[in-house]
Amino acid sequence: MVAVPFTLPSPTSRTARLLVTLVTWLAILLLALGGFLVAADGSIDTLGEPIILLVLAAASFAASIWAKRRIQRDIDAKLYRLERFTQAFGQTQGTLRSLDGRIVFWGIGAERLYGYSEKEALGKNALDLLQTRCPLSPDEINAILVRDGEWQGELTRRHKDGREIHIISKWSLNRGEAGEPEVAIEVSSDITSIKLAERELHQTNALLRAILETAPGLIYAKDLQGRIILANVSTLDLIGRPWSEVEGRTDLEFLDSKTQAELVMANDRRIMDQAKTEEFEEIISREGRHPRVWSSTKAPLRDADGKVIGLVGVSVEITERKRIEDRLQLMVNELNHRVKNTLATVQAIASQTLRGGDPIVRQNLERRLMALAAAHDVLTREKWEGANIDDVVTGALAPFGDGGDYRFTVSGPSLRLLPRAALALAMGLHELTTNALKYGALSTLAGQVAINWQIVEGASPALRLTWTESGGPPVIAPLRRGFGVRLIERSLAQDLGGKASVIFDQPSGIIGTIEAPLADVAVSAEVTPLLQAGAR
Amino acid sequence: MNDAQIFVGIRVLIIEDEALVSMMLEEFLEQIGCRMMGTASRLDDAIVKARSLALDMALVDVNLAGEASFPVAEILTARDIPFVFVTGYGPSGVPADMRHIPILPKPFQMAQLVEAMRMAAY
Structure with a gap:
């Protein structure tokens, strides 16, 4: 496994070997001396010095063999440990190479990482085999190794299967006994997935930046203290300072009005505290210029754990829109005023024209104009977006209700009527009431009127309103239908896109029915109101 | 017109830019003896x-040919003369400090005129 083994044995082992050598030489010396004495004496019968010497020599040999075996066992144990260590090191994707680049150690970890077996890798140049791309040249890295003893950096290499892998590598220099550079130890980690994630992050950032810089509105982020941590070009343009003078600062330093800045920051604070996205309008005034109105959406900014660490905001200027809305509101107000004035003028004309004529006729006309004006009032209050059917009905009955509200029973589900339907219904109810006062249930003290409406479900749902008189005198159908009845049957049916009928010949008052497709009379949920921002 | 007897003989000024409405007001007022x-x-x-x-x-009509008549209202208030605002605008067309002044919304009938005048008088 190790192509160039570490050559030098340990000092203890050297002493032991020296001892063994000495003992061996001693044994040989004793043997030689003993032999010489035997030869000189010529006999071995007597138990003289030669025998003693030979015995000593034999003992020395035995001691030397025993010592050699101990040394061997010691070496074996060390080799075993070295083997184990080498295997373990091999698991770590560590490699060794000589300073000229030749691979001298290649473990199983390196094989897993790069795909090459030990046999394929040993002796090869690491830079060539792995197509290593370094930030520095091999010579420069070697120079650093020699100078500092280590070098760390990121490399790009190629796996045996051709795939590019990113490596973070730490190289250390191992020196020989004499201090000469011997071998470089390299321990590497695969950071390819980190690198890819980094690249992805970079792309996401680039995308985000592109969005930030091209979006027409202001985009910004603030930390918990209200300090700006991100601002797009539009925001910087508005502030009129470069990023370096904006980063980490608060609205207090940017806005002309400290009060407004505090208001904005208090609002931001609330959004962060409540951790809820909000949409609202912000008015920012500037010295010597018109205030600007912004529609802002602000959302809490969270860290990876979900903790709120600030807020992100998007603001779009709506100054011009607000101005148009205000003007439109003004015009609508003016128009309402004009309509009411015109009704008053019409009333005045009628009043003058009918002067000296039938006071009943004059009163009828006046009341009809009043009913129209009352319906108009309801619509004006609702900014012509529609009117609640309850309001329309109560409004139409109001002039007749003085102290007699108990005579009307009104019931039905809540519903928003379209302006045209509201006007038509108000006029129809006025005629029915007038008629009831003259000829029907309301002409007696006990008479009552029940007004009920409901939604008739079906393929095309309809609104059905009934006017039921009770407790009044018997009614007979008139020979000639008056204006009131015609107004109900014709005008109402036409304006509501449905049908309306008045049933006479009842024992105690008339019954009126109005039925119209719901779609033609009610405000549907999807309809965008004409004027969203009212004067109040 | 029994309830309007209290206005017999009182001296009234009409401030109204619409001639026909002004004429109608005169007629109404004459009827109750003003x-x-x-x-x-x-x-x-x-x-x-x-x-x-x-x-x-x-x-007092609130809008006189595009001009608000509030200066007139101030003069009348200073002179302690009761008055009624006649207007096609609702109460929102009147400044907050004058909201206590009775409003006669256009169009109106005799009964409403009398009621508004009564409220102004007391």
Whole structure:
């Protein structure tokens, strides 16, 4: 496994070997001396010095063999440990190479990482085999190794299967006994997935930046203290300072009005505290210029754990829109005023024209104009977006209700009527009431009127309103239908896109029915109101 | 018109820019026995008359040919002369400090006129 083994044995082992050598030489010396004495004496019968010497020599040999075996066992144990260590090191994707680049150690970890077996890798140049791309040249890295003893950096290499892998590598220099550079130890980690994630992050950032810089509105982020941590070009343009003078600062330093800045920051604070996205309008005034109105959406900014660490905001200027809305509101107000004035003028004309004529006729006309004006009032209050059917009905009955509200029973589900339907219904109810006062249930003290409406479900749902008189005198159908009845049957049916009928010949008052497709009379949920921002 | 007896003989100024409405008001007022002291259809004229005429009551149109008649209202208030705002705008067309003044919304009938005048008088 190790192509160039570490050559030098340990000092203890050297002493032991020296001892063994000495003992061996001693044994040989004793043997030689003993032999010489035997030869000189010529006999071995007597138990003289030669025998003693030979015995000593034999003992020395035995001691030397025993010592050699101990040394061997010691070496074996060390080799075993070295083997184990080498295997373990091999698991770590560590490699060794000589300073000229030749691979001298290649473990199983390196094989897993790069795909090459030990046999394929040993002796090869690491830079060539792995197509290593370094930030520095091999010579420069070697120079650093020699100078500092280590070098760390990121490399790009190629796996045996051709795939590019990113490596973070730490190289250390191992020196020989004499201090000469011997071998470089390299321990590497695969950071390819980190690198890819980094690249992805970079792309996401680039995308985000592109969005930030091209979006027409202001985009910004603030930390918990209200300090700006991100601002797009539009925001910087508005502030009129470069990023370096904006980063980490608060609205207090940017806005002309400290009060407004505090208001904005208090609002931001609330959004962060409540951790809820909000949409609202912000008015920012500037010295010597018109205030600007912004529609802002602000959302809490969270860290990876979900903790709120600030807020992100998007603001779009709506100054011009607000101005148009205000003007439109003004015009609508003016128009309402004009309509009411015109009704008053019409009333005045009628009043003058009918002067000296039938006071009943004059009163009828006046009341009809009043009913129209009352319906108009309801619509004006609702900014012509529609009117609640309850309001329309109560409004139409109001002039007749003085102290007699108990005579009307009104019931039905809540519903928003379209302006045209509201006007038509108000006029129809006025005629029915007038008629009831003259000829029907309301002409007696006990008479009552029940007004009920409901939604008739079906393929095309309809609104059905009934006017039921009770407790009044018997009614007979008139020979000639008056204006009131015609107004109900014709005008109402036409304006509501449905049908309306008045049933006479009842024992105690008339019954009126109005039925119209719901779609033609009610405000549907999807309809965008004409004027969203009212004067109040 | 029993309930309108209280207005017999009182001196009234009409400030209204719409001639026909002004005429109708005159007719209504004559019916309840008021004495017509004058009419004004323009702000400057209205101011002069509100300052100089001897009056018990005034009917003041809020909008006089595009001009708000509130200066007239101030003069009348200063002179302690009761008055009614006649307007096509709702109560929102009147400044907050004048919200206590009765409003006669256009169009109106005799009964409403009398009611508004009664509220102004008390």
